[in-house]
Amino acid sequence: MPISYLLIRAGGAGADAWRATLESGLVEVAARSMLLALLVAVGTVLVAVPWAFLVVRSDLPGRRGWALAGALPLVIPSYVGAFALVGAFGPRGLLQSMLEPFGVERLPEIHGFSGAVIVLVLFTYPYVFLLVAAAFRSVDASLERAARGLGRTPWQAFRATTLPQLRSSIVAGALLSALYTLGDFGVVSILRVDTFTRQVYLRYGPLLDREGAAILGLVLCLLTFIVLVIERRVLRGDQQASRRRVAARDATDRVRLGRWTVPALLFVSLSTTFALLVPMAVLAWWLAGIGVDGAWLDRWSDTFVATGGSVLASGLGAIVAVAFALPVAYLLVRRPGRLPSMIEAVVYSGYALPGIVAALGLTFFATRTAFWLYQTLALLVVAYVIRFLPQAVGAVRSSLERVNPSLEHAARGLGAGRFTAFRRVTVPLALPGILAGAMLVFLTALKELPATLVLRPTGYSTLATEVWRHTAVSDYREAALPALVLVAVSAVPLWLLVIRPASATTGAGD
Numbered sequence: 001m002p003i004s005y006l007l008i009r010a011g012g013a014g015a016d017a018w019r020a021t022l023e024s025g026l027v028e029v030a031a032r033s034m035l036l037a038l039l040v041a042v043g044t045v046l047v048a049v050p051w052a053f054l055v056v057r058s059d060l061p062g063r064r065g066w067a068l069a070g071a072l073p074l075v076i077p078s079y080v081g082a083f084a085l086v087g088a089f090g091p092r093g094l095l096q097s098m099l100e101p102f103g104v105e106r107l108p109e110i111h112g113f114s115g116a117v118i119v120l121v122l123f124t125y126p127y128v129f130l131l132v133a134a135a136f137r138s139v140d141a142s143l144e145r146a147a148r149g150l151g152r153t154p155w156q157a158f159r160a161t162t163l164p165q166l167r168s169s170i171v172a173g174a175l176l177s178a179l180y181t182l183g184d185f186g187v188v189s190i191l192r193v194d195t196f197t198r199q200v201y202l203r204y205g206p207l208l209d210r211e212g213a214a215i216l217g218l219v220l221c222l223l224t225f226i227v228l229v230i231e232r233r234v235l236r237g238d239q240q241a242s243r244r245r246v247a248a249r250d251a252t253d254r255v256r257l258g259r260w261t262v263p264a265l266l267f268v269s270l271s272t273t274f275a276l277l278v279p280m281a282v283l284a285w286w287l288a289g290i291g292v293d294g295a296w297l298d299r300w301s302d303t304f305v306a307t308g309g310s311v312l313a314s315g316l317g318a319i320v321a322v323a324f325a326l327p328v329a330y331l332l333v334r335r336p337g338r339l340p341s342m343i344e345a346v347v348y349s350g351y352a353l354p355g356i357v358a359a360l361g362l363t364f365f366a367t368r369t370a371f372w373l374y375q376t377l378a379l380l381v382v383a384y385v386i387r388f389l390p391q392a393v394g395a396v397r398s399s400l401e402r403v404n405p406s407l408e409h410a411a412r413g414l415g416a417g418r419f420t421a422f423r424r425v426t427v428p429l430a431l432p433g434i435l436a437g438a439m440l441v442f443l444t445a446l447k448e449l450p451a452t453l454v455l456r457p458t459g460y461s462t463l464a465t466e467v468w469r470h471t472a473v474s475d476y477r478e479a480a481l482p483a484l485v486l487v488a489v490s491a492v493p494l495w496l497l498v499i500r501p502a503s504a505t506t507g508a509g510d
Helices: 002-012 016-021 027-055 061-075 078-089 094-100 113-138 141-149 153-185 186-190 196-204 212-239 260-291 297-333 338-352 355-368 377-401 405-413 418-447 450-455 464-472 476-509
Strands: none
Touching: 002 212, 002 297, 002 355, 016 212, 027 113, 027 153, 027 196, 027 212, 027 260, 061 196, 061 260, 061 355, 078 113, 078 186, 078 212, 078 260, 078 418, 078 464, 078 476, 113 141, 113 186, 113 476, 141 153, 153 212, 153 418, 186 196, 196 212, 196 355, 196 450, 212 355, 260 476, 297 338, 297 377, 297 418, 297 464, 297 476, 338 377, 338 450, 355 377, 355 450, 377 418, 377 450, 418 464, 418 476, 450 464, 450 476
């Protein structure tokens, strides 16, 4: 539907509209967007891979705590991190006010392209970190020991045996960061970087140039699909990689850091400081600075209403996404073939659609075909399902693959129908993965900004839109309360999904 909208709108635009869009800097915007995605992908790898190595393969002091710290920035939406870092290090920010008595009148500008790269790296590297840390725990360490026994140095053995086993996780995480960057709207808007998503939103909204927005959206979709094709080609050679897992890594496999212990601790400490501690400290400082005034009750009332709106919309999106993911995942696991593969490709194409593009397509559909859906919560839930259904399918599929089909066959042999056997045997055994998929969709939908801005019913507020309402006019202090509540609500599914299992796994490994 969203792709059809773009094709209809862009195809129906006249030559003048295409010419005007091309002459308005389309090539420059495309180059800037792709360069931003590339630099963020590289940056996340440079941060996440050493961090994962340190917490899994080295004798870094406090490995368990640093493993949890590597995932915690996921609770902070990137646009919240962006305006918090602007408040800390930007012009007239907290750091400058602290340095003014020492004669520092202006700090280097954080707005712009370089600032966007830094912010997006800080708040997307956990995607790479989680994948690579899991890969480190599952690689076959005996290969590296064998290489060492054949006279290779530690680095040569690691590069020849372990690094190839990590390749798919590194590439998948980096390209996930690149896709996130291509679809990002909040960070680039706050830091004033002209990318596709910002241009599409401006043309659709304030500029009322729907044809131009569709043309830019179509090009943006093309770029995201190019990224997906590159991912498939790069990972094609990794399909035969070793899948053997290790329950816990032997202490003799850990690399002794020695004199590198202090630099390693400095590296993870600085990353945690800028990605987690500084944003939270700035938000808390702003909230404390507001104090209790006449508008105090109104602020909390608005935030409470927005919290309810966020939980309701994201919760419905998670429930519907899991309901659709179950039959899709079941087909992929139990009935593999050409048709299930085609269904999987269609499902995963939704993840390549930036939120703003999906929102435009659904708005066009509602206003032209199903007007009764326009300005309803149901349409927003549909957008969440289109965008985040692949997350639910991936989690449910992984869980179903671990359920022995012979149990279902036994239930059917005892007289249960196909659906009854699935409901009473397979679903309970796959329930952890189903719940994980629901939590993942809930967490992602909770932080979704552009689709929520475009599709929410009039007067309907969420925590994300409340944050945006204040940051759009640079009223960062007023945005602190909904931002902190958004972080707190996001921490609940993250704890259930990532931190609690990681804590248990890391504890067992230690």
